[in-house]
Amino acid sequence: MLRSFLRTEAGSTSVLLVATVLALLWANSPWGDTYEAFWHTPVGLSFGDAQLSLDLRHWVNDGLMTLFFFLIGLEVSYEVRLGQLRDRRLIAVPAVAAFGGMLVPAAVYLLFNAGGPGAGGWGVPIATDTAFVLGVLAVVGARCPEPLRAFLLTLAIVDDVLAIMIIAIFYTAELSVPALIIAALVLAAIVTLRWLKIWRAPAYIVLGFALWLATLESGVHPTLVGIALGMLVFVYAPTDHKLLLAGEAVQGFTVAPSAAAAREAARRVQRAVSVNERLQLRLHPWSSYVIVPVFALANAGVRLDGETLSAAVTSPIAIGVALGLLVGKFAGIALGTWLPLRLKWGILPGNLVWGQVLGGAAVSGIGFTVALFIVDLAFDDPALHDQAKIGILAGSLLSAALGWVIFRLAWNRGGVCAPPDAEPSQDLPKTLAVPVGRGDHVRGPASAKVTIVEYADFECPYCGRLQPILEEVLRQNPDVRMVFRHFPLRTLHPRAAPAAIVAEAAADQGRFWEMHDILYSNQRFLTDADLERYAAQLGVEPWADVPRHVARIAVDEESGQASGVRGTPTLFINGVRYEGSHDLDSITRAVEDLRRAT
Incomplete structure (x- = not known):
């Protein structure tokens, strides 16, 4: 948004x-x-x-x-x-x-x-x-x-x-009390419709116009009606149920394409998004x-x-x-x-x-x-x-x-959460400041010829898109290992830090990478309740030792800042900053070049 x-x-x-x-x-x-x-x-x-x-x-x-x-x-x-x-x-x-x-x-x-x-x-x-x-x-x-x-x-x-x-x-200017009373009554009617969950656009349009007229006559500037009505429009995050229905409708259209299936898929997808967001999308250009x-x-x-x-x-x-x-x-x-x-x-x-x-x-x-x-x-x-x-x-x-x-x-x-080509090259450190050690989260053999260190954020969409690519690199190259380090961008992604804490709690049980995969598979759902549900699936107590986990995350962040990390995802391959594209062919080519060099 x-x-x-x-x-x-x-x-x-x-x-x-x-x-x-x-x-x-x-x-x-x-x-x-x-x-x-x-x-x-x-x-x-x-x-x-x-x-x-x-x-x-x-x-x-x-x-x-x-x-x-x-x-x-x-x-x-x-x-x-x-x-x-x-x-x-x-x-x-x-x-x-x-x-x-x-x-x-x-x-x-x-x-x-x-x-x-x-x-x-x-x-x-x-x-x-x-x-x-x-x-x-x-x-x-x-x-x-x-x-x-x-x-x-x-x-x-x-x-x-x-x-x-x-x-x-x-x-x-001068206020008209009768007009103000009428405006208050119309506004109360709109609030009542919202409370009753009656979402008929014509009713809101008629009442909104009546509120504008009453406010215009009252002496209060009528543009105040705009911000009041805007704040009353319902907004919500998509629920699992609505997303499931939308997904099923889209799947039904792909299996048996038809006008009716297309209309149903469009209707389900639209209903998954709040009226507030739909109105913003339509009215912002105007x-x-x-x-x-x-x-x-x-x-x-x-x-x-x-x-x-x-x-x-x-x-x-x-x-x-x-x-x-x-x-x-x-x-x-x-x-x-x-x-x-x-x-x-x-x-x-x-x-x-x-x-x-x-x-x-x-x-x-x-x-x-x-x-x-x-x-x-x-x-x-x-x-x-x-x-x-x-x-x-x-x-x-x-x-x-x-x-x-x-x-x-x-x-x-x-700090920026952005695709790798969004920023021009910077005068930043080119090498990893803190070598891979015992406290790191490692996936792959200890004897690997190539080590990829990723600084990432569990809520960053670009990190989410990169994960299947890195998994494919590991699958194709048994002599490559992956190291994950936390770099939550707290302002852009307020749920990234709690997600990192839960991942560290899972690490205490030797299940970091399982939690890592769950979190990236559910990036849109990282509320405390969601995180507690994922932890329960793995038998993990998510908030048992938060201060220690926060300190562990801070260690990764400090190493990233010392290495010149300014956004996510940032990769280092064999200790050197990777500045190529984040696609499978480019990363695989970089790995092969390093393998030949060693």
């Missing part, structure tokens, strides 16, 4: 950038007057005597953007239940960093605007634009390891939730490639003539926004990262170093979508609108440039 999200958001950055440029060109063209005229065109719906009329910009900002925030709600719901936000240790640092990244920019802005006409715009520089940030990180490439992307995505999720709360509390770019086209247009620019240069609003994004975001996230680490509230993901974190803090100053959104809520004066937008553009460009410079100066990758 995380990889899919990253690819979608980063890939859509170019579309968002084109929409922004088009808005600026349109607003500054000889036909610039038509920009505002077009977006103020009234469009309405009528139901008998009842009418709902908004201009095009408000249909985009209040309507389409509700779907954008709905997706944020889906993402939050997924991450809280199944993703990175389950583990307090993993979210403590990015969550506090997100708080810092909002408080400090607001304070910087208010240094220039407290008590002035622009004081209400303090919320403009507080939010990070996830799409633009991930787009910049994609350009940075290998200098930004995946754990940093995961760290910044978690930060962005917390940032979005906080921004929504700020909009609800501080940027709500949000990334249509809704957000249209929002940018409707809101990013600002005249950049001499008069406007000269006013912005001396405007406390433009200066406050720009410095809030550039300086405030950088300082707030850096301080918010340092503090929980200092107090031992959490850990940094992977093997991240401060240079990478500071680069991520800098690019987080790219504020666009939510910043423009809050501009529309904070200011009524068109002149103040333009000044704030110029501040957003200037601060975002400078933040991107600062992040690029920091990444150029602080190139040091972190």
Whole structure:
């Protein structure tokens, strides 16, 4: 899910950038007057005597953007239940960093605007634009390891939730109590349907639209409906029963292909995945490639003539926004990262170093979508609108440039679970720092001419794909032995460390390799209950001596770090780092070359 999200958001950055440029060109063209005229065109719906009329910009900002925030709600719901936000240790640092990244920019802005006409715009520089940030990180490439992307995505999720709360509390106009009561009743009806496990899409669509209308009339910004509904969408991990039914249906189709069998297989496979994930898959492209770019086209247009620019240069609003994004975001996230680490509230993901974190803090100053959104809520004066937008553009460009410079100066990758060709070659140790010894887990003859040492993670999918290949290498080559060493990537794979502990418990009974094979055959099912079931199958007590097993795993990790291991799987063949492809032919060829050499 995380990889899919990253690819979608980063890939859509170019579309968002084109929409922004088009808005600026349109607003500054000889036909610039038509920009505002077009977006103020009234469009309405009528139901008998009842009418709902908004201009095009408000249909985009209040309507389409509700779907954008709905997706944020889906993402939050997924991450809280199944993703990175389950583990307090993993979210403590990015969550506090997100708080810092909002408080400090607001304070910087208010240094220039407290008590002035622009004081209400303090919320403009507080939010990070996830799409633009991930787009910049994609350009940075290998200098930004995946754990940093995961760290910044978690930060962005917390940032979005906080921004929504700020909009609800501080940027709500006069409230209509009757409309609020109606909205609360409709929301209660939706919660009741969910509690009764009634999953009829038309019912939710009708009630969702009614909730949006009631919220629009209440004075509360209707985009709040989006995140609330998104967080209510049911999410679950596939159960063994559903996976079994899906597998049987697919098998039935392969045995007797037919339209009916294909439909049943598709239905069973679809039901194995939660509604939350299916909606994300369907709506992310629409949000990334249509809704957000249209929002940018409707809101990013600002005249950049001499008069406007000269006013912005001396405007406390433009200066406050720009410095809030550039300086405030950088300082707030850096301080918010340092503090929980200092107090031992959490850990940094992977093997991240401060240079990478500071680069991520800098690019987080790219504020666009939510910043423009809050501009529309904070200011009524068109002149103040333009000044704030110029501040957003200037601060975002400078933040991107600062992040690029920091990444150029602080190139040091972190731990990565990735295919072998995902990263370019690095200046890392080429030899195994700790020779194979008595404490290692060895499969194969002690007199083997060739020894393959694998640093691996039981939850890493690339490690899982490599296992049958290594088994085939051992089968074809009786004079080759295999050594397994633990290197759990705790941030990317939170179940890897418990799985390693259970494998060590099995090793106490001389059954390490049996547990090794069970774990790799069941990578999707590594909860504590699953691990206890696997241990029971082998007659192993999984949690009998956890401190000793943790210390044993740490020995492997330290040897891997000393050997320059930065991700999984990493192989050493006869003590030398293997840098070829992880396929049967390539590994077999490397083994044969070493056999001939010895």
